[in-house]
Amino acid sequence: MSAGWFRRRFLPGEPLPAPRPPGPRASPVPYRRPRFLRGSSSSPGAADASRRPDSRPVRSPARGRTLPWNAGYAEIINAEKSEFNEDQAACGKLCIRRCEFGAEEEWLTLCPEEVSSYPAAPWWVRGQLGKSGHYWALFDGHGGPAAAILAANTLHSCLRRQLEAVVEGLVATQPPMHLNGRCICPSDPQFVEEKGIRAEDLVIGALESAFQECDEVIGRELEASGQVGGCTALVAVSLQGKLYVANAGDSRAILVRRNEIRPLSFEFTPETERQRIQQLAFVYPELLAGEFTRLEFPRRLKGDDLGQKVLFRDHHMSGWSYKRVEKSDLKYPLIHGQGRQARLLGTLAVSRGLGDHQLRVLDTNIQLKPFLLSVPQVTVLDVGQLELQEDDVVVMATDGLWDVLSNEQVAWLVRSFLPGNQEDPHRFLKLAQMLIHSTQGKEDSPTEEGQVSYDDVSVFVIPLHSQGQESSGH
Amino acid sequence: MSAGWFRRRFLPGEPLPAPRPPGPRASPVPYRRPRFLRGSSSSPGAADASRRPDSRPVRSPARGRTLPWNAGYAEIINAEKSEFNEDQAACGKLCIRRCEFGAEEEWLTLCPEEVSSYPAAPWWVRGQLGKSGHYWALFDGHGGPAAAILAANTLHSCLRRQLEAVVEGLVATQPPMHLNGRCICPSDPQFVEEKGIRAEDLVIGALESAFQECDEVIGRELEASGQVGGCTALVAVSLQGKLYVANAGDSRAILVRRNEIRPLSFEFTPETERQRIQQLAFVYPELLAGEFTRLEFPRRLKGDDLGQKVLFRDHHMSGWSYKRVEKSDLKYPLIHGQGRQARLLGTLAVSRGLGDHQLRVLDTNIQLKPFLLSVPQVTVLDVGQLELQEDDVVVMATDGLWDVLSNEQVAWLVRSFLPGNQEDPHRFLKLAQMLIHSTQGKEDSPTEEGQVSYDDVSVFVIPLHSQGQESSGH
Numbered sequence: 001m002s003a004g005w006f007r008r009r010f011l012p013g014e015p016l017p018a019p020r021p022p023g024p025r026a027s028p029v030p031y032r033r034p035r036f037l038r039g040s041s042s043s044p045g046a047a048d049a050s051r052r053p054d055s056r057p058v059r060s061p062a063r064g065r066t067l068p069w070n071a072g073y074a075e076i077i078n079a080e081k082s083e084f085n086e087d088q089a090a091c092g093k094l095c096i097r098r099c100e101f102g103a104e105e106e107w108l109t110l111c112p113e114e115v116s117s118y119p120a121a122p123w124w125v126r127g128q129l130g131k132s133g134h135y136w137a138l139f140d141g142h143g144g145p146a147a148a149i150l151a152a153n154t155l156h157s158c159l160r161r162q163l164e165a166v167v168e169g170l171v172a173t174q175p176p177m178h179l180n181g182r183c184i185c186p187s188d189p190q191f192v193e194e195k196g197i198r199a200e201d202l203v204i205g206a207l208e209s210a211f212q213e214c215d216e217v218i219g220r221e222l223e224a225s226g227q228v229g230g231c232t233a234l235v236a237v238s239l240q241g242k243l244y245v246a247n248a249g250d251s252r253a254i255l256v257r258r259n260e261i262r263p264l265s266f267e268f269t270p271e272t273e274r275q276r277i278q279q280l281a282f283v284y285p286e287l288l289a290g291e292f293t294r295l296e297f298p299r300r301l302k303g304d305d306l307g308q309k310v311l312f313r314d315h316h317m318s319g320w321s322y323k324r325v326e327k328s329d330l331k332y333p334l335i336h337g338q339g340r341q342a343r344l345l346g347t348l349a350v351s352r353g354l355g356d357h358q359l360r361v362l363d364t365n366i367q368l369k370p371f372l373l374s375v376p377q378v379t380v381l382d383v384g385q386l387e388l389q390e391d392d393v394v395v396m397a398t399d400g401l402w403d404v405l406s407n408e409q410v411a412w413l414v415r416s417f418l419p420g421n422q423e424d425p426h427r428f429l430k431l432a433q434m435l436i437h438s439t440q441g442k443e444d445s446p447t448e449e450g451q452v453s454y455d456d457v458s459v460f461v462i463p464l465h466s467q468g469q470e471s472s473g474h
Numbered sequence: 475m476s477a478g479w480f481r482r483r484f485l486p487g488e489p490l491p492a493p494r495p496p497g498p499r500a501s502p503v504p505y506r507r508p509r510f511l512r513g514s515s516s517s518p519g520a521a522d523a524s525r526r527p528d529s530r531p532v533r534s535p536a537r538g539r540t541l542p543w544n545a546g547y548a549e550i551i552n553a554e555k556s557e558f559n560e561d562q563a564a565c566g567k568l569c570i571r572r573c574e575f576g577a578e579e580e581w582l583t584l585c586p587e588e589v590s591s592y593p594a595a596p597w598w599v600r601g602q603l604g605k606s607g608h609y610w611a612l613f614d615g616h617g618g619p620a621a622a623i624l625a626a627n628t629l630h631s632c633l634r635r636q637l638e639a640v641v642e643g644l645v646a647t648q649p650p651m652h653l654n655g656r657c658i659c660p661s662d663p664q665f666v667e668e669k670g671i672r673a674e675d676l677v678i679g680a681l682e683s684a685f686q687e688c689d690e691v692i693g694r695e696l697e698a699s700g701q702v703g704g705c706t707a708l709v710a711v712s713l714q715g716k717l718y719v720a721n722a723g724d725s726r727a728i729l730v731r732r733n734e735i736r737p738l739s740f741e742f743t744p745e746t747e748r749q750r751i752q753q754l755a756f757v758y759p760e761l762l763a764g765e766f767t768r769l770e771f772p773r774r775l776k777g778d779d780l781g782q783k784v785l786f787r788d789h790h791m792s793g794w795s796y797k798r799v800e801k802s803d804l805k806y807p808l809i810h811g812q813g814r815q816a817r818l819l820g821t822l823a824v825s826r827g828l829g830d831h832q833l834r835v836l837d838t839n840i841q842l843k844p845f846l847l848s849v850p851q852v853t854v855l856d857v858g859q860l861e862l863q864e865d866d867v868v869v870m871a872t873d874g875l876w877d878v879l880s881n882e883q884v885a886w887l888v889r890s891f892l893p894g895n896q897e898d899p900h901r902f903l904k905l906a907q908m909l910i911h912s913t914q915g916k917e918d919s920p921t922e923e924g925q926v927s928y929d930d931v932s933v934f935v936i937p938l939h940s941q942g943q944e945s946s947g948h
Contacts, residue, residue, distance in 0.1 A: 166796055169785075177772050179783035179796045184776065191772040194812050197785060197794050204793025212790075283757060298651050298665040302658065309653035311643075311671060316686075316849045319678025320671050322640055322653045338668050375790045 086141035087398050087456040088148040088231070090156060094133040094163075094239065133239035135159070136460050138251050140398040142348070143229035147355030150218045151231050155354075158213040159237070162206035169202045170240070203239060204378045207246040211354065215374035219357040230348075230356030233376065234265060234396055236462065241384040243394065243464075246376035248352035253396040255381065255464075256411045258389055263407065264379050267399075268352035270335040270344040277344065277351060277371050278315035281334055289366050292345060293331040295323075301330050340403060344371055352376070388465040391418040393428070397435070400457035404439045413438060414461075432459045560615035561872050561930040562622035562705070564630060568607040568637075568713065607713035609633070610934050612725050614872040616822070617703035621829030624692045625705050629828075632687040633711070636680035643676045644714070677713055678852045681720040685828065689848035693831040704822075704830030707850065708739060708870055710936065715858040717868065717938075720850035722826035727870040729855065729938075730885045732863055737881065738853050741873075742826035744809040744818040751818065751825060751845050752789035755808055763840050766819060767805040769797075775804050814877060818845055826850070862939040865892040867902070871909070874931030878913045887912060888935075902935045909933050 135156055141148030169175035175197055177188040185191075211233065222228060232249020245253045247265035255262040270277060274296065281287060281294040288294065296313040309322040312329075323329075336343050344351055345361050345368055352373045359368040386392070395410055405413075413435060421427040436459055441452035609630055615622030643649035649671055651662040659665075685707065696702060706723020719727045721739035729736040744751060748770065755761055755768040762768065770787040783796040786803075797803075810817050818825060819835050819842055826847045833842040860866070869884055879887075887909060895901040910933055915926035 162795075169796070175785060175794070177785055178779075182782070184778045184782065185773065188772070192785065195772050197772065201794040205787075205791055205795035206793070208791050208793055209795055298662070298669050298671065299659065304658045305652075308656070308658065311649060311651055311666065313679075316847075317679055317682050319680070319682055319852065320649065320675040321636075321679035321683060322643070373790075378793065 085456055086145045086148055086231075087400070087458040088139045088141065088145065088152040089137060089458055089460070090139075090152040091134070091136040091460070092156065094135050094160075094237065133237060135235070135237050136396060136462060137233065137235045138396055138398055138458050138460065139231040139233050139354075140249065140251055140400075140456065140458075141229055141231040142350075143356075143359065144227065145229070146222060146225075146227040147218050147229040148231035150221055151214060151233055151354050154217050155210060155214045155233065155235065158217070159206060159210040159235075162210045162213070163203070166202045166206060170199050172199070175199055175202055199240070200242060200244075200380055203237070203242075203244055204380070207235065207237065207244060207378050208375055211246065211248055211374050211376050215354045218355045222355060222357065228358050230353050230359065230372075232350055232353045232398070234398075235376070236264075236394065236396060236460075238383070241382070243381040243383050244378055245381070245394075245396075246378045248354070248374060248376040249350045250399045250402075251397065252399070252402050253394055254407050254410065255392070255394050256414045257386075257392045258415070261407050261411045262381075264381060264394065266377055266379075268350060268373070268377070269342055270349070270351050271338065271342040273351040273373075274313075274335055275315055275318070276373075277335060280371060282315045284370070287366070287370055288334065289364065291331060291361070291364060291366060292334045293329055294334050295329060296333060296335060297329070300333060300336065301325055303330065306330070344368065348372075383464060386464070390422065390465050391415070392464045393418070393431075394460075394462040394464065395435070396460040396462065398456060398458045400453045400455035401435060401439055401459055403455060404451045404453045405435070409438075410435065428461045428463050432461045435459050435461070559930055560619045560622055560705075561874070561932040562613045562615065562619065562626040563611060563932055563934070564613075564626040565608070565610040565934070566630065568609050568634075568711065607711060609709070609711050610870060610936060611707065611709045612870055612872055612932050612934065613705040613707050613828075614723065614725055614874075614930065614932075615703055615705040616824075617830075617833065618701065619703070620696060620699075620701040621692050621703040622705035624695055625688060625707055625828050628691050629684060629688045629707065629709065632684040632691070633680060633709075636684045636687070637677070640676045640680060644673050646673070649673060649676055673714070674716060674718075674854055677711070677716075677718055678854070681709065681711065681718060681852050682849055685720065685722055685848050685850050689828045692829045696829060696831065702832050704827050704833065704846075706824055706827045706872070708872075709850070710738075710868065710870060710934075712857070715856070717855040717857050718852055719855070719868075719870075720852045722828070722848060722850040723824045724873045724876075725871065726873070726876050727868055728881050728884065729866070729868050730888045731860075731866045732889070735881050735885045736855075738855060738868065740851055740853075742824060742847070742851070743816055744823070744825050745812065745816045747825040747847075748787075748809055749789055749792070750847075751809060754845060756789045758844070761840070761844050762808065763838065765805060765835070765838060765840060766808045767803055768808050769803060770807060770809060771803070774807060774810065775799055777804065780804070818842065822846075857938060860938070864896065864939050865889070866938045867892070867905075868934075868936040868938065869909070870934040870936065872930060872932045874927045874929035875909060875913055875933055877929060878925045878927045879909070883912075884909060902937050906933045906935045909935070 137152065137155060139148040139151045139155075163170070166175075166179070168179055168181070174189065174192055176183075177192050178184065183189070214233075232251050233247070234249065234251035234253060235244075235246045236253060237244045237246070243264075245264040247253070248268060250267045250269055251265070252267060253264040255264055266272070278294050278296070281292075285294070294315070298311050301310065305325045306327065307325060309324050311320050312323045313320055332346060334345060336346055340349070343349060345366060347359070347361055348356070348368055351371065352375070354374055356372055357369055360366055361368070381394075391414070393414060395414065397410075401410070414431065417431050417434060418427060421430070424430065436457050439451075439453035439457050611626065611629060613622040613625045637644065640649075640653070642653055642655070648663065648666055650657075651666050652658065657663070688707075706725050707721070708723065708725035708727060709718075709720045710727060711718045711720070717738075719738040721727070722742060724741045724743055725739070726741060727738040729738055740746070752768050752770070755766075759768070768789065772785050775784065779799045780801065781799060783798050785794050786797045787794055806820060808819060810820060814823070817823060819840060821833070821835055822830070822842055825845065826849070828848055830846055831843055834840055835842070855868075865888070867888060869888065871884075875884070888905065891905050891908060892901060895904070898904065910931050913925075913927035913931050
């Protein structure tokens with residue numbers, strides 16, 4: 001881990017520092033709301049200001065970072081969406097130590113130790129034996145980098161607190177019903193067993209609570225510093241032989257092996273969470289302030305559609321049906337557009353994430369936050385059960401990569417590059433750089449006609465079968 | 475289809491006839507609420523009155539029915555849960571005819587035609603060519619058979635109405651944005667295509683709407699006739715080369731092929747829908763009237779737990795965490811028990827289904843209905859893509875079967891029986907009977923130590939590659 005990250009780190013409660021010395025653009029970057037076409041019949045994409053097809057990205061050289069176990073990380077700043085990179089990242093080592101005889105040891109730390117000094121065993125075995133683990137996180141900001149910077153500096157502390165609070169259950173064979181281990185009822189262990197509660201459920205619970213706690217911290221910090229914005233969060237944690245992937249937003253993690261591509265996360269967008277969002281608007285119609293329609297139609301309806309029977313979907317439907325168009329159906333749709341252009345309340349492209357406490361629909365008092373969830377979905381990969389090969393990796397990246405490369409294309413790049421470079425100690429770093437390179441429309445890119453990403457792109461390549469003899473990247 | 479079903483059928487709006495002549499038990503069977511142990515610390519299963527381990531089932535001979543395409547159906551009345559069988563079934567042919575030149579043809583009918591007169595082609599091909607299809611449905615009642623009987627006599631009519639309403643979209647290559655085919659906007663077809671809306675989405679929408687409509691009919695009918703109760707509903711519809719399986723409740727359908735077992739439905743119980751149910755109680759705490767706690771604990775808490783830190787889950791958590799027990803946590807849990815013993819509000823073992831409009835928690839005014847969904851989950855099997863073998867079947871059954879036999883055990887029975895009986899025209903009927911026989915604790919049963927089902931059991935065996943030359947069952 002490079003010192004660059006530590007420089008950007010500050011404590012929760014401390015006001016967010018202005019990231020640059022005073023100057024013409026030193027004041028916090030105001031939130032630029034996507035153009036919201038109220039009252040007009042917009043075509044898909046009209047409400048989308050997150051892409052700027054008219055401007056080619058401003059690129060900075062991909063920066064390699066020294067990471068534990070040679071994991072490769074490279075990032076590119078582009079699109080001039082704000083003065084500072086809206087993608088942020090964090091990673092480090094987790095140490096869980098048992099607190100014995102009342103000694104006040106720190107349970108869990110995120111620290112920049114080099115791993116080359118570690119025993120020559122794969123990290124997941126070391127993690128299993130030593131009760132230590134690792135943490136990788138990507139945050140993709142919107143409305144400026146403030147929320148993403150705060151998240152990169154805060155979430156691991158929240159996770160540490162949450163894990164500390166349940167560490168007694170984590171180190172037991174089975175979590176006890178009572179944290180102090182005292183059985184109130186002799187059959188308590190049986191109830192825990194019948195419910196199928198395992199130590200990994202406590203890690204999942206800790207991740208869920210940590211995201212919520214971090215969201216509250218960001219809300220307080222942004223309000224105190226008069227700043228705005230939000231971010232997605234994708235976190236991978238290796239602990240006790242398992243890899244936990246927690247996702248809130250539209251970043252993605254996949255496992256790439258010789259004969260397998262396995263998604264480790266699921267994107268949360270207005271489209272993928274349509275039924276949840278429509279359901280909330282059904283239960284609390286006042287959240288739409290009479291300005292939006294909850295229903296989904298193939299396109300925004302016009303006056304000419306009045307009285308016609310058109311295709312629609314409501315909150316309880318996964319299929320489609322027809323309804324006769326009424327005047328209220330002509331309002332702007334709660335979710336509008338499809339694919340990458342889908343927007344919640346004409347404003348936001350994601351439905352989960354951190355921050356956005358102040359975000360309102362342009363020129364209205366309609367809040368986005370009630371529709372956003374800060375809770376991640378957590379998947380668990382039992383690394384110990386995998387029969388790992390040397391080139392098995394997890395690729396984590398923000399949407400800038402996945403907009404341009406499919407899972408299959410990323411897997412193809414991984415499989416093309418790694419086997420021929422097994423001696424290169426920096427191969428995972430180089431692979432991460434190559435993945436980013438592939439989003440910049442080069443002729444040798446695997447994308448059709450060299451597609452270009454106009455968004456920030458950040459990538460982690462995490463080797464699952466890291467060799468102890470390798471030196472770290474730089 | 476046997477005449478027996480038609481005898482039990484009556485029109486929506488018509489009052490539910492008393493099914494037997496007046497006598498000591500002729501008045502509607504009162505809803506027997508499971509014993510609800512208020513204020514006590516019950517062990518799992520204490521609130522469960524749906525099983526009667528003290529009484530062996532009263533069995534009626536398995537009855538074979540003449541079904542389209544030789545599908546086997548057999549049922550068994552047992553457990554004396556009410557005077558009449560709480561399991562009900564319906565099946566028949568669906569005909570969709572295009573209405574041309576204003577002729578008032580019926581679009582879709584459910585009729586008892588024999589299939590032996592049909593061309594010698596698999597049903598899914600006939601369905602595809604002739605725009606006709608088939609319908610199978612199982613309903614498992616609780617609190618008496620009234621809702622299940624109503625559903626068996628009503629749901630297909632609701633489905634017919636819903637399909638009729640969208641038939642123009644069903645027969646088109648792609649559903650038009652406007653039902654009359656008139657484009658308001660030249661790019662309408664493009665919007666429909668971008669949203670990926672296909673004819674099968676209209677069938678899914680029709681099934682979803684039909685379940686809701688049927689639920690409303692049942693609510694009105696039961697109220698008018700002063701009866702109570704509810705039922706689960708599992709429906710399979712073959713139409714245009716696809717098999718749609720719609721499920722609301724804890725019945726199950728699986729596809730069994732030589733090398734594949736594929737679940738075609740998902741059970742909806744208080745456990746599988748925990749987060750949705752807890753979320754509703756979070757949003758509307760008044761639904762619990764201060765009598766229940768929304769939180770899940772490994773067991774019901776007691777006074778001794780006060781102040782301790784215990785394992786818990788709330789609506790936003792898929793993992794577990796610890797909380798310090800407060801007085802309000804000692805209330806009866808919204809969802810209590812695990813597995814087959816899990817109960818919603820101490821009363822109901824399913825979280826989706828039809829009816830139950832009047833159902834309240836014993837001795838309170840707390841309604842169950844707000845927590846129940848009548849909307850099914852619909853899965854689609856593209857039969858035309860399967861490369862069918864002669865012994866490929868769909869097995870649909872109520873929970874009485876699945877409580878005792880696993881998917882693998884049912885598949886084993888299917889694969890043991892069918893290949894050796896290919897010449898038997900009644901083999902699917904016999905297979906259905908054999909499956910039910912296997913739930914009655916016989917020594918030759920594949921279940922461990924001959925497990926016994928004390929519940930009603932109903933089974934459909936639907937051959938996917940039915941041979942035209944076969945005669946129908948009897």
